[in-house]
Amino acid sequence: MISLIFLVVFLGWIMIWDMLPTKVYQNTWTPKLSSELNSTLFEGQGTNLLLFSFPVMFIAAFGSVYLHFQKKLRKPSYKSAAVSSNRLSFLKRPVLVVAPLGIVTATEIAFAAMFVALLIWSLANYLYVSFGHLHMHKEGEKIWQAKFRSVSLRLGYIGNICWAFLFFPVTRGSSVLALVGLTSESSIKYHIWLGHLSMILFAAHTIGFIIYWAMTNQMALMLEWSKTWVSNVAGEIAVVLALAMWVTSSHRIRRKMFEVFFYTHHLYILYIFFYFLHVGAAYFRMILPGIFLFLIDRYLRFLQSRQQARLLSSRLLPCGCIELNFSKSTGLYYNPTSILFLNVPSIAKLQWHPFTVTSNCDMEPETLSVVIKRQGSWSQKLYQEISSSVDRLEMSVEGPYGPTSSHFLRHELLMMVSGGSGITPFISIIRQIIVQSTQPNCQIPRIFLVCAFKKSADLAMLDLMLPINGTPAQITQLQLQIEAYITRETEQPIADTEKHLQTIWFKPNPSDSPITAALGPKNWLWLGTIIVSSFVMFLLLLGIVTRYYIFPIDQNTEEIYHFSYFVLWEMLLVCACVVIASSAAFFWCKKQNEQIQNLEVPTATASPGSGPYGADTELESLPHQSLVQATKVHFGARPDLNRILSECKGSDVGVLACGPRAMRHEVAKICSSGLADNLHFESISFDW
Structure with missing residues (x-):
């Protein structure tokens, strides 16, 4: 009404x-x-x-x-x-x-x-x-x-x-x-x-x-x-x-x-x-x-951007990506595929850059994470600053902004097609589905992820789907299939030459505050x-x-207002x-909001070597093994999207595409061809 x-x-x-x-x-x-x-x-x-x-x-x-x-x-x-x-x-x-x-x-x-x-x-x-x-x-x-x-x-x-x-x-x-x-x-x-x-x-x-x-x-x-x-x-x-x-x-x-x-x-x-x-x-x-x-x-x-955000830690991935982990208020709620705008005054005081939020507010109620691909001049400078072992990095944020509902959960099968850093919105979606899988009598969609990377080091981005802290064991119940394509390498590189993940912790500062919605x-x-x-x-x-x-x-007849x-x-x-x-x-x-935060019981402060990202043994946990078993890597090839999409089984298949424009347009053309009426397309990108 x-x-x-x-x-x-x-x-x-x-x-x-x-x-x-x-x-x-x-x-x-x-x-x-x-x-x-x-x-x-x-x-x-x-x-x-x-x-x-x-x-x-x-x-x-x-x-x-x-x-x-x-x-x-x-x-x-x-x-x-x-x-x-x-x-x-x-x-x-x-x-x-x-x-x-x-x-x-x-x-x-x-x-x-x-x-x-x-x-x-x-x-x-x-x-x-x-x-x-x-x-x-x-x-x-x-x-x-x-x-x-x-x-x-x-x-x-x-x-x-x-x-x-x-x-x-x-x-x-x-x-x-x-x-x-x-x-x-x-x-x-x-x-x-x-x-x-x-x-x-x-x-x-x-x-x-x-x-x-x-x-x-x-x-x-x-x-x-x-x-x-x-x-x-x-x-x-x-x-x-x-x-x-x-x-x-x-x-x-x-x-x-x-x-x-x-x-x-x-x-x-x-x-x-x-x-x-x-x-x-x-x-x-x-x-x-x-x-x-x-x-x-x-x-x-x-007004929101005048506050300094509290940056807790950063993870430097072998592929050159940066995961930033911020403190957030427990009352801040956002849906998957939300966007956070970042400003780093030490790099450029006036520039604001949008990044996809990869964390899930139900799974991680006190932290908010974004992943940044090192490819432009701004992100290169950010990577250099973080890797230089700074104790604190000033950052301001706007957002997060995103959809008002998790509409993607309505599908029977989720076909997600990504290229490069375009996988980041899908990380938040998969984490949301992991949370939903723990709910009783909740139907969740099957997941088919097709991702294309330039080098095998980029496969490290797949690990971000499973936050090391508090990943539920029910992850093993997900019907997850991942097809990863490495386009510029023809074979698996030697393991000894691979870089390892690096975690950097930042010292808390009283002037920093958790990320909150502008109006609570x-x-x-x-x-x-x-x-x-x-x-x-x-x-x-x-x-x-x-x-x-x-x-x-x-x-006044003698004067007319301008x-x-x-x-x-x-x-x-x-x-x-x-x-x-x-x-x-x-x-x-x-x-x-400040009064509510003062009433909350303070949590233990994490330190290097302990806490969510310090336990290396968690990398061999059951959820991680399930992720490895669900992943099939193809070297020296590009995904045949026409074949993959035409073979999708199910009456209601949600097709999400994020990445280079040519790839998204190719997926859109296949979904609009009329050959498969069960494909429902949605593009996720800033570039049209």
């Missing part, structure tokens, strides 16, 4: 966007709504606040409350989930696998087609209305020139629609995404699609106006900052900033010059500032929800509280400023309200 209410509100919001460019909205709805909603409190923009801002803020706020109680009351029912999933599996099946777009499902194509239809519908209606009432902006202007100007203007309107959706995919702790089963990592490609589309529209909008001004001898307007209308200069500055971000966000630059992309993309702060100065208060309020929710999320991330165990409930309180505070302050400061100036100042006030109030509400909630939750 609650989900239905959210759906109705969302569809109503979309309907408003559909009606916005029509004559009915402009000639019938607007006069009636303006007479009832617009007042001196909001300076004629109460309609936009109600129709465009309120629905999404309602979904985000009460969706957070819904997620809180859903998490609290959720009881796993994997069998029923599997039945429901099979009925709708065709919607998640890959339909299009193309390098620029990535892996696109039937659902994504349907929504993309509807969004494009919305843009075409809006542009057609805008032009139909404007061509029927052409305004000549200069004496002697020709009709075709006026129409050219109108088309250029309306292209900017259409780009504004893209902006209404642009920031939802990059809001990591978003309740809106969680309500539809998405994460920021899985939906980042939507941000990229919208970014490209909006840039094409804004570039056409800008070039169109430059051509129009040149044709009508009005090039001086490029330097105009109007007091009563939009600022052309602000728009031009915004476009220049956007072009810099657009060019440096290409795939080649991101892969080979990540720092250039990373630092240039932070120009979005100035871009937003000048963009809003250009479009004015009316359009600011239309696209406000996405920006508002992103600011809340971004500020909470900033009740993060969804607190997030909803922040959204409601900050938005209500914004409306109240906006009403006070407008009624008692801006409105009296506008009533067009750009409206937006400056609203941006200032939005930021102030977000900072006040988020800070109050964050520090209250932090205080409560």
Whole structure:
């Protein structure tokens, strides 16, 4: 019932966007709504606040409350989930696998087609209305020139629609995404699609106006900052900033010059500032929800990152991988395939890098682990620092962020295909299944892992599936099969030349603290509280400023309040309200969490040679022997994915792929070929 209410509100919001460019909205709805909603409190923009801002803020706020109680009351029912999933599996099946777009499902194509239809519908209606009432902006202007100007203007309107959706995919702790089963990592490609589309529209909008001004001898307007209308200069500055971000966000630059992309993309702060100065208060309020929710999320991330994380130990694997083990609060809960963002100030103060969490919060309630592959300059420097026997390494974290459910458990068979470090998300999944295997009357899926490595030393990553501390004996009951392929070696290397695992322990520091959720165990409930309180505070302050400061100036016939100042006030109030509400909630939750930690009984501090990673005899334990027996290694070969997937037995096979893009695309094409209806594909990656 609650989900239905959210759906109705969302569809109503979309309907408003559909009606916005029509004559009915402009000639019938607007006069009636303006007479009832617009007042001196909001300076004629109460309609936009109600129709465009309120629905999404309602979904985000009460969706957070819904997620809180859903998490609290959720009881796993994997069998029923599997039945429901099979009925709708065709919607998640890959339909299009193309390098620029990535892996696109039937659902994504349907929504993309509807969004494009919305843009075409809006542009057609805008032009139909404007061509029927052409305004000549200069004496002697020709009709075709006026129409050219109108088309250029309306292209900017259409780009504004893209902006209404642009920031939802990059809001990591978003309740809106969680309500539809998405994460920021899985939906980042939507941000990229919208970014490209909006840039094409804004570039056409800008070039169109430059051509129009040149044709009508009005090039001086490029330097105009109007007091009563939009600022052309602000728009031009915004476009220049956007072009810099657009060019440096290409795939080649991101892969080979990540720092250039990373630092240039932070120009979005100035871009937003000048963009809003250009479009004015009316359009600011239309696209406000996405920006508002992103600011809340971004500020909470900033507050969380100010704390130093307590790094307990590190394991250096023979393959060059690094396992970092952090202390975490017992109240921090996360699902497999979650992501943790790390910052090491001694390497780069501004750089944040995402890594998959490999630990399981049920199996390891007081530790959180991530695995880092040594392959880039940042990870090389991290490896050197850790191996130099430092006593303490300062680290800050953001997250973890991940799915709201362990949906992969619904399948009868889990076929996991990985390449290189792409195995790390599967480590967390396998650990979750190990935990589930200890529960009475719990059905768990069979596991078939296909992993490709360059060298045999990389096989050490398989050992990470079994945390040495507290691995349950029930691991032997798992139906686990591992096919490991070593692509650059034709035979098993001599054992004497193999490197051994190295464990490094770090000294505790009073300034370090366990990793906790930004808003504590009740993060969804607190997030909803922040959204409601900050938005209500914004409306109240906006009403006070407008009624008692801006409105009296506008009533003076000799003076008109500056067009750009409206937006400056609203941006200032939005930021102030977000900072006040988020800070109050964050520090209250932090205080409560510290009190809980002080009441907990302290555990014995591990030391080198003892504790979870010090007992070498555990490597010969029964769980480890079971893992070795389940593994078959192939040298000098690559996996024949077509054969392997076609031979999968079972009515419901979940196919998970993580690794190089070419490999994931190959798996997606096989699953979408229609040769096997029992294959249900899902990609896990930052790269699309």
